[in-house]
Amino acid sequence: GAVVSQHPSWVICKSGTSVKIECRSLDFQATTMFWYRQFPKQSLMLMATSNEGSKATYEQGVEKDKFLINHASLTLSTLTVTSAHPEDSSFYICSAEGTSNVREQYFGPGTRLTVT
């Protein structure tokens, strides 16, 4: 149980284009999902909290117009990186709150974004 998937696992795009990353909870419903990014040899940094049916809550310093989050159903949240630039290249990981214990989060496998 508590399986989270992400798609795509890796993507290369040109500077100025937009990229959408999907995060799905496969065997449970997730009211709340989280989006993180990780730079090489660094920790995971929370970008935003995504709540089903409402606007996402962004962490300080994260541009909400650049990183669009949509959580339209209890099993799907999407992160769209708009007008991507090389500095947006990173490893993006989503997570979902556990159902039996909401204090635990279960993570997807991550998406490697490279902007050329």
Added chain:
Amino acid sequence: DQQVKQNSPSLSVQEGRISILNCDYTNSMFDYFLWYKKYPAEGPTFLISISSIKDKNEDGRFTVFLNKSAKHLSLHIVPSQPGDSAVYFCAASGGYGGATNKLIFGTGTLLAVQP
């Protein structure tokens, strides 16, 4: 301001011995702590957690100890196995008024278990 710190970037242990990974935190409002294991280019895998009302939680080979007065927690793995080799992150949550489940991650410790 790094609220969760893992001061050892790496640790090497012989197979069969105990691995002890340490984590310190500064925010006394944290009330829930978790350990995750992560391989490169993969998402973290949940290992074990502990609430601040406890000082120990055990699950198989993994035991987490919490010392609230010292704001310190540790993960013990015994016996260590080569398959345990990975980066281990501690994470903390709580005290964010309405967003208590946000996780703050430490910087990670790379564990290498030598056969």
